[in-house]
Amino acid sequence: MANARPAGTYYYLSELLGAQVRVEGEGAPLGRLRDIGFQTTAPYPPATCIEVRSRSRGTSTLPWSAVKEFSARAVVVQRVEGPPPVPDFWARRDVLDDQVVDLSGARVRRVNDVQFLYTEGRLVPAHVEIGFLGILRRLGVVRPARAFLHWLFDYTPKETFVTWRHVQVLSPGGVRVAARLKRLTDLHPAELADILEDLGAKERQALLATLDPETAADALEEVDPDVQRTLMSQEEPGKAADILEEMPAQEAADVLRELADPEAQRIINRMETEAADDVREILAHEEETAGSMMATSCIEARPEHTAAAVLEATRPQAEDVGVFNIIYVLDETRRLVGVVSLRELFAAAPDTRVDELMTTHVITVPADASPQDLARLFGKYGLRAIPVVDERGELLGAVRLKDVLNELAHLMRE
Amino acid sequence: MGAWRRWRVRLALFAMVVGPGIITANVDNDAGGIATYSVAGARFGYQILWVLLPTCLLLVLVQEMCNRMGVVTGKGLSALIRERFGLRASFYLMLALIVTNLGNSVANFAGVAAGVEIFHISRFVAVPVGAFLLWHVVIKSTYRAVERWFFVACAFYVTYIVSGFLARPDWTAVARNSLVPTIQWNSTYLYMMVGIVGTTIAPWMQFYQQASVVEKGIPLKHYKYSRLDTIFGAIIVTIVCYFIVLACAAALHQNPDTRHIETAADAAEALRPVAGDSCAGLFAIGLISASLFGATILPISTSTSVCEAMGWESGVNKKFLEAPHFYTIYTFVIVVGAAIALLTDRSRLISIMLFSQVVNGILLPVVIFYMLRIINDKSIMGEYANGRLLNLVAWLGAGLVAAMSLTMVVLTLLG
Numbered sequence: 001m002a003n004a005r006p007a008g009t010y011y012y013l014s015e016l017l018g019a020q021v022r023v024e025g026e027g028a029p030l031g032r033l034r035d036i037g038f039q040t041t042a043p044y045p046p047a048t049c050i051e052v053r054s055r056s057r058g059t060s061t062l063p064w065s066a067v068k069e070f071s072a073r074a075v076v077v078q079r080v081e082g083p084p085p086v087p088d089f090w091a092r093r094d095v096l097d098d099q100v101v102d103l104s105g106a107r108v109r110r111v112n113d114v115q116f117l118y119t120e121g122r123l124v125p126a127h128v129e130i131g132f133l134g135i136l137r138r139l140g141v142v143r144p145a146r147a148f149l150h151w152l153f154d155y156t157p158k159e160t161f162v163t164w165r166h167v168q169v170l171s172p173g174g175v176r177v178a179a180r181l182k183r184l185t186d187l188h189p190a191e192l193a194d195i196l197e198d199l200g201a202k203e204r205q206a207l208l209a210t211l212d213p214e215t216a217a218d219a220l221e222e223v224d225p226d227v228q229r230t231l232m233s234q235e236e237p238g239k240a241a242d243i244l245e246e247m248p249a250q251e252a253a254d255v256l257r258e259l260a261d262p263e264a265q266r267i268i269n270r271m272e273t274e275a276a277d278d279v280r281e282i283l284a285h286e287e288e289t290a291g292s293m294m295a296t297s298c299i300e301a302r303p304e305h306t307a308a309a310v311l312e313a314t315r316p317q318a319e320d321v322g323v324f325n326i327i328y329v330l331d332e333t334r335r336l337v338g339v340v341s342l343r344e345l346f347a348a349a350p351d352t353r354v355d356e357l358m359t360t361h362v363i364t365v366p367a368d369a370s371p372q373d374l375a376r377l378f379g380k381y382g383l384r385a386i387p388v389v390d391e392r393g394e395l396l397g398a399v400r401l402k403d404v405l406n407e408l409a410h411l412m413r414e
Numbered sequence: 415m416g417a418w419r420r421w422r423v424r425l426a427l428f429a430m431v432v433g434p435g436i437i438t439a440n441v442d443n444d445a446g447g448i449a450t451y452s453v454a455g456a457r458f459g460y461q462i463l464w465v466l467l468p469t470c471l472l473l474v475l476v477q478e479m480c481n482r483m484g485v486v487t488g489k490g491l492s493a494l495i496r497e498r499f500g501l502r503a504s505f506y507l508m509l510a511l512i513v514t515n516l517g518n519s520v521a522n523f524a525g526v527a528a529g530v531e532i533f534h535i536s537r538f539v540a541v542p543v544g545a546f547l548l549w550h551v552v553i554k555s556t557y558r559a560v561e562r563w564f565f566v567a568c569a570f571y572v573t574y575i576v577s578g579f580l581a582r583p584d585w586t587a588v589a590r591n592s593l594v595p596t597i598q599w600n601s602t603y604l605y606m607m608v609g610i611v612g613t614t615i616a617p618w619m620q621f622y623q624q625a626s627v628v629e630k631g632i633p634l635k636h637y638k639y640s641r642l643d644t645i646f647g648a649i650i651v652t653i654v655c656y657f658i659v660l661a662c663a664a665a666l667h668q669n670p671d672t673r674h675i676e677t678a679a680d681a682a683e684a685l686r687p688v689a690g691d692s693c694a695g696l697f698a699i700g701l702i703s704a705s706l707f708g709a710t711i712l713p714i715s716t717s718t719s720v721c722e723a724m725g726w727e728s729g730v731n732k733k734f735l736e737a738p739h740f741y742t743i744y745t746f747v748i749v750v751g752a753a754i755a756l757l758t759d760r761s762r763l764i765s766i767m768l769f770s771q772v773v774n775g776i777l778l779p780v781v782i783f784y785m786l787r788i789i790n791d792k793s794i795m796g797e798y799a800n801g802r803l804l805n806l807v808a809w810l811g812a813g814l815v816a817a818m819s820l821t822m823v824v825l826t827l828l829g
Contacts, residue, residue: 097496099725110493110725112501135724138501198727201488201634224731226631230488233633263635 008119010126011072013091014138016116021052021075024068030054033075036116037061037087038125043165047116047123049084050075070118091125094171099199100128101168101184101207106191108198109162112138128167131160170203185215193222196231205234213239217246220255229258232267241270248322249278249296250403257287281396290374291367293407294388294397295322301329301354303337308350314342323385323398329358335393336362364389367396371407374399432643433561434626435481437711438619439473439647440568443654444708445525445678446518446767447613448701451655452681454606455662456673458598460584460591463659465607467592469614470652475811476782477644479789479800480620484627485637486798491624492723495784498791504723507784510777512747515618515716517770519751522712524763525705527755528679532698537756545752548710552730553741560730561630564711570703571654573696578657580693581685583664592656601825608822614655615815617777620785622715625722629729637798661685661697676764713747768826775823779816786812 016036022029031054039048050067053059061084062077069076089095095111102109112134115127129137136145136157149155168184184192184207192211196204196219208216208231220228220243232240232255244252244267256264256279264283268276278296285291299321301310310327318324327345329338338358348357363377364387377386378401385398443451454462480491487494496504526544527537552560597603623644632640665685667673675681678701686694714730717740721728726739734741754766786808792799800808 097500110496112725130725135501135505139505199488200493201486204488224631226629230631230633233635260636 008117009071011116011118012129012137013096013114013116015072017092019072019075021050021077024076024078030077031057031060034059035090035092036123037085037090039085040088044117044124044126045088048087050077051090064123067121070121070123089169089171094169095125095128099170099203100162101170101195102130102162102166103168103184103187104162104166106187106195108195115161125164125167127161127163129159130162131158133157133159170199170206184210185212189215189218190222192219193224196220197224197227201230201234204231208235213242214246216243221247221251225254225258228255233259233263237266238270240267244279245271245275249275250282250293252279253282253292256283285367288371288407288411289367290365290369290386290388290399291396293371293374293403294367294399295403296397297321298323298387298395298398299327300395301327301340303329303331303353303355303358305354306350307345307348307352307354307357310340310354311345323400326385326398327354328387328395328398329354330395334395336364336387336389336395338362339387362387364393365399366391371404371411374404375408378404432639432646433565433630434484434623434632435477435640435643435645435647436568436650437561437564437626437647438477438623439644439651440571440654441622441708441711442473442614442616442619442651443571443658443704444518444522444712445701445705446521446708447655448525448658448678448704449521449676449681450606450609450613451658452662452678453675454610455659456666456675456681456684458603458606459663459667460587460660461596461598462603462606462610463588463592463656463663464595465610466652466656466659469611470648472611472811472815473615473651474645474648475808476615476620476785476815477623477648478641479785479808480624481627481640481644482637482798483785483789483795484624485632485634485640486795488628488631490628490718490722491621491781491785492719494788494794496723496725498788498794499784503784507777507780508720508723510773511617511621511719512716512743514616514770514773514777515712516747516751517766517773518616518618519709519712519747520754520758520763521767521770522705522709523752523755525678525701526709529682529698529702529705532679532682532694541752541756544706545709545748548706549745549748552710552714552744553734561626564707567703567707568650570700570707571650573700573703574654574661575657577685577693577696577700578660578664580690580696581661581664583660588660605822605825608818608825611815611818612771612775612778612822614651615778616774617781618712618715618719620781621719622711625715625718629718629731661693665693709748709751713744713751716747717741717743772823772826775819775826778819779812782812782816 013036017033019033020029021031021033031052033050034053035051036047037049037051038045047064049061049063051059051061063080063084066077066080067075068078091114095114098111099108100111101107109128109130111128111130113129114125115129116123117126133142136142146157149157187195192215196207199207211219220231223231235243244255247255252275256267259267268279271279281296282292282294297317297320299314299317301313314327325342327340327342328336329340331337338355338360339362340354340358344357363381363383365374365377367388367390369388374386377383383401385400387398388396390396483491483494492504492508495507523541523545527541530540531537551563627640662681666675666681675684679698682694682697682701685697718728720743721737721740724739727737728740729737732740755763758766789795789800790805
């Protein structure tokens, strides 16, 4: 009965590949199914073409519209005119045995098999299999292996699926689609960083290219230094500069330290003047010192300003400064004479002068203070940021508690 | 830029990428390698020396390709094989790799055991303690830290160069035989020749070097420097082999009694009366450090390759729970390797080694074949695919290595 088609059938790619393909009404087979192409028009993209290979005639591509009957045993097609469509990705070439991003687990997975749903003449990918059972199936030993594992360990291996909605294919076509849909920008930067670390060089660069500089910068901050180095030195210097501008200067400096001198210079030269100056300033200090960890952008005020004036001046900088809740009070020679917190400014009457509010006993460190020195001071005084000053007391920047934590975490890993 | 500054930049770049090539090549001189070179020197004297130079060239040829694939693709060899040739091929390849690497690990722990016994330390103390320390260091640290440890281990190979001098070789004979090839047309000599090539170019090395290039994250731009690393590694290891052969040739070949030693520890013992305590002691220290070194790297290499091929998390930088498969396989190879080495008697150990050599010999041509297919695939390698001339040399060289390792298999099976 022609219309008694089941509601839907699931097929594994591994059982479909190699299925015999023949032309309707013709005896001799056309060849064997070699690959299936998909167009990413929906979360579950439909198949748009198949690739058939025969010993005698070589490889040919047919549009999906030519497919009349489809099963794991045989594919029946009819002859059609015109060029076949170019798919966004191929199931065997770009997905099977390759790395994909699992957006739900935010991990890179290697695909052991792909499961398709065939319904009403349409074929869509439903899941990718990433578990041990997929490996066993591909090896053709599911049954004996299952029996063995059950007998020995009382363990039944199960399918480990990632639903296709959460799968990001990493072929050039697949990545183009990802850029259009902005699927990856929702991931946490730390997750993106893990993904970048696990990918091959080509996939990594392609993925980075889909991210806007801000997201790329957030992810890059979290990436392992070795991978940072590869990514940045492979990236065109202008693009690398765009990304580094989006980072806090001390993080950008960390990345640049990993690069060879001339490479780092080329990138710095392409950065905006202000960002470039900040980075140069930090690079001038030794690694693992207060000078290399500090944020250079702080809110500054003069002793004679009023609380209202300072608050007003703070507003436009609020977005960009590294240390936000503390205002550093400087004299006319930029020497640090006191600090006042944002809370104190808000609480005070608008026309109170800053020098009436500020604390003049300020804990400071020189630029060469070690992370251990800083940790001790943070612990002792319960501070959130410590200003860094030069030998004549001029403010250079401020180290935040989290910068020290980062540095110490890094040192512990070493 | 002044000339000095240019050189400084180059040196800095080299320092940044150096490691994978030198370390891989040096581990090559593990217990099995040292045994082969010692036996070769003792049995055939200076006449076998010339084999080392062409072997060095073949080593560079093969390892350079892995290095290039690692830098260009950012993927390990087993991942590339999985992507290009599918799950089935890579699964059986990995199975064979586990078997042969386990055999090599046994050889290394046996090397540690034999080495410490020369200093009258019980193997039942040294092997478990050594195995535990290595296991611990790798589990607790990062790639950078492990690499630093390995560099220190590399330095121990100097002991062989010193012992080579202490054995007082006849330098004119050495020079002549290094450059003038002599082939003896008998099966033992041919077997030895093939054996030297076989231990110098082993399948785990391709997987290991490529994986560590990837883990180190060497940028494509610095490929030239990374290639230097490979060449340096091959040269250093050849020099060390050279002095092992030299020491044994000078001290043991003259005397018919010591000519037929079977292991590296035999060689150290036999060196004592002829070349003195210090020479024998250095030889033994070299053996211990090389064996420990090999015993660390082989399990890492095995585990990394398998995990990459199967799509499991891997890497020394990860914590145990982040990469459970990786550390399970790693621990398995160490524990089983050490246990077999401790609890099996000598004659059975030798047959285990022979078996692993046979698997090695069958695996190598397959790995090289896959490598050449991948490195010629423009969709993977782009402009870094082999050129026509290099390809000719590569297929010829690879064919030679493959033919030799298959000959080795046949000869071993025939006994």
